Amino acid sequence: MVSSGLGLPVLANPYPAFSELHEVHAGVYAHDLTGPAHERDGVDINGEILFRSPDFLAWAFAPRPRLGGTVSTNGGTSLAYADLGWTIGLTDRIFTDLSIGGAIHDGSLGGSSPRDNAYGCRVNFHETLSLGYRVAPTVSVMLSAEHMSNARLCKNNDGLTNLGIRLGYGF
Structure with a gap:
């Protein structure tokens, strides 16, 4: 903290969480390109934020943590x-x-017909x-x-694969 000259403290960086923000990605995906089951075709909107790699992950070649989401525009599975x-x-x-990590989704766990995806686990x-x-x-x-x-950790495992184009902006 530094002084404003009026005796009032001023934060050097009022938004410290944003100093760890490293990059953002946003784009569109073609929805669910592979089977065995296949949700109806559509366009998905994807966005993610990437943070600077924390020091404690240096041993793992300094991966950057990222948070993101993919929203189906046609009623398919979002995550x-x-x-x-x-x-x-x-x-x-x-x-x-x-990247590798975990996702939570709103798709079907069991599938009501052979053409419906059944993701097995929430x-x-x-x-x-990406290239x-x-x-x-x-x-x-x-x-x-x-x-x-x-x-294959759950009974059903149809999976979801999306392919598309994204733009990245680094800070």
Whole structure:
């Protein structure tokens, strides 16, 4: 804390949580591209925030924690997730980005017909994989895939795979 000169304390950074914010991603996905069952086609909206890697994760190649969500615009399954992710530079502009974590979703657990997805568990694993291009030092475009399933930990495990394009903005 520093003084304002009037004897009143002034915070050097009034929003300390935002100083840990590292990047944001937003984009659109084609909904549920794989089977065995398949929800109806549609467009999903995706957004996520990425935080700076905390020091205690240095041993794991400094993954960045991320929080995000994918919202189905056609009544299909939507999800919210928390992941750890790594960005690996392939050239000065091209990179790959991957993450793994957990998701909670609003889809069917059992499926009412053979064509309905049955996710088995309300909380599942969540993974993403992206190939990106840095348009500018703080702006990137990524071809991205996300997958959610339970790794056969529950009776049903149809899974959900979305594919699309996202933009990234770094701070």
